[in-house]
Structures are given as C-alpha cells and as structure tokens.
Amino acid sequence: MDLLDWDTLRPWLLRMAVLAVLLFWVVGAYNRLMRLRQALAQAWGQIDEQLTRRAAALEPLLAQLQEPMASEATTLAALAAALDKQQAAARAARARPASAVALQAWVVAEGELASPLARLSALVEQHAELAQSESIRPLRTALAEVTPNLAYARQTYTAAADTYNTAIEEFPTRLLMPVFRFRAAARV
Template identity: 65%
Template sequence: MPGAMAAANARRVPCVRRAMPNGWPAVAPRRLLFRRLAEMAALWPDLWDWLLRLALLAVLMGWMVGAYNRLVRLRTALVTAWGQIDELLTRRSAALEPMIEALREPMAAEANTVQALEAALLKQQEAARTVRARPSAAEALSAWVLAESELGSPLARVQALVEQHPEVAHTDPVRPLRKQLEELGPRIGYARQGFNEQADAYNEAIQAFPTRLLVGLFRFKPTARV
C-alpha cells in the first residue's frame, strides 16, 4: 500500500494558473470579464455625454458655415448687381462728357446750365467711385443716390434747351450722344431695380433669426436700396 500511495502521489501534477494571451489568468474568466464590463459601463454615461456634445458642436459648425456662405453669396450678388449699374454709368459719362464740351460754344448763353450739369456729373462720378470700392456699404450707396438725383435736374434742363435749338440738336457731335443717353436711361433704371431686389434679399437674410447672430461676428451690415 505505501508503494501504491507513493506512485499515486507521483502521478499528481501541480495546478498551475496559465495566463491567457491578453494577460488575464485562466482562473475565473467570467468574473474578470464582468468586472471589465462593469468598468466600461461606468464610463458609458461620460462617453455618451461627450459624443452628444461633439454631435451638437458639429451641427452648430455646419449651420454656421452654411449661413456664412449664404450671406457671402448674397453679398457677392450685390457686387455683381452694382457692377452692371457701374458699367452703364461709365457709358453714360462717356456720352455726357463730350456732349457738354460740344454744347459750350453754341449754348454760351446758357453757360450756367451747362456748368451745373458738368458739376453734377463730376459729383455723381465721385460717388460712384466710392461705391465701386464698397458696393454693399449703405452710406456710400445713399450718397450716390443723392448725387444721381441731383444730376437729373440739370440734365433734363440741358436736354430741354437742346430740343429748343434744332441747329444744335441735329449736329453730328450732339445727335448720336443724345441717342445714347436716351437708350441708357431705361437700362440704368432696370439695373437699379435688379440691385434693389438683391439688396432686399441680403437685408432679409441678415435680419432673420438665427442668422442675425452671425452679423456682428462676421461684420455683415445692412445695405441700402438705390
């Protein structure tokens, strides 16, 4: 019997805890797994809170970029609309300047009227140059509107005087220039109408909520009608 017990003891293998590849011991893997899951579950509220804040921030940034780009597009449309007006104003000046020179001698008796037209034209041109630098600036646009209205009265008087002097109205320097002015007048009015439509759309956009929250941040300012 002692020999048999010794042989049995010799066959016993000591229990060794084998390690798993990930470092967990092979003993009680379920208990350790539950512990790890419990630790992860404890972090879930913070994780979801962080993900929610990140998602809200992404939505906010996306809206800001979209709203900013829309305002930029509307302001660019204003610049384009003024460019159309400015081109017509340049063509009108190109017709008015030589006509004024052509009228100086034959209408010397009406020199004051011709000079008033010349002064009003220079004022309008200066105001237009100011707008050209900042086509959406309300102050510059309002100044141009005033200068343009002041040009209308002396221009109408000169045109009426020319009509009263056929010998002047039908001369080669004056007749084609008068025709150009007659064609440009309605076109300028139509271009101004197009600008006003763009100005209304731009002003409505920057005053709408919540877009108006970006106005101060990105320095968008209301524009003026012409």
C-alpha cells in the first residue's frame, strides 16, 4: 500500500491551500486598513498643528486686547470660551482621529469659534491704532496665515477619510469590519 494516497491527500491539500490564501488575504486587508487609519492620524496631525499655531497667536492676542477693548469684554469672553471648547474637542479628536463622534464635536466647536473670531477681527479693524500696533500686528498676521493652512489640512484629512471609508466599504474587505471593529471615519 502506498503511504501517500493521492486521492485522500488531494482534498486535504486543496483545503489547506484555500485556508492559506484566505489567511494571507485577511492579513493583507487588515494591514491595508491599518495603514489607511494611520494616514488618518497623520492627516489629523496636520490639522492639530494648525490649531496649535492658531491658539499660540490667539491667546496672547486676547490677553493684549483685554485692556484696550474693555468695553468689548463680552466678545472677548465669548471668544475665550469658544477657544477653550474648541481646544477640548481637538484634544478628544487627537486621541481618536477616526472617531465620528469626536470629530463631529470638533466641527461644532470650530463653528462656534468662527463667529466670535470674526467679530474680534472686525472690532480690531475698527480701532486703527490697535490694528497697526507693533504688538498686535504680528499676532494678527500669524492668525491670518493659519486660516488657509487649516483649510488645506482639513481637505487632506477629508481625502484620507474618503480613502479609508471607501476601503472599508469595498467587498470583500467590508467583511472584516465587524471582526476587527473598523468604523467609518467622519469627514471634516
């Protein structure tokens, strides 16, 4: 009798080959999704850098405007409160850059910051001596430079989120979503 009975060995080898292909596919798909998730974190890092630069310009600007704009204390207080809320939301998003809940809270906080920030800009423009002040002008310039950079960073994040979301929705990769707890990323 032949030790290797090819008729019984062939189905076993076929099953092992199918399992090996399936295992390699799962590992490859998982690694691809993890690379895309890492790209999301890097894209958020660009946003976070711009938020840090904006806060670094905005906080001293608020401090310098406290005295000369004492009559606008409510506007300055509203801006400071909105900035604090936005920074807290950004910290939560930094911890989980793919979390739809954290990013939605950050988007809302950004929206709440926009109005008092625009109001402050208009008020400073109304006071020519403040607008041209040597201590305030560089801060306003830094703040103005952050706005387009932040918009670009948001576009980069949204593109990374779209790529990630497309990848997790493609068949058969979407079969891995419940197994590895992949969730769609929010767009900003």
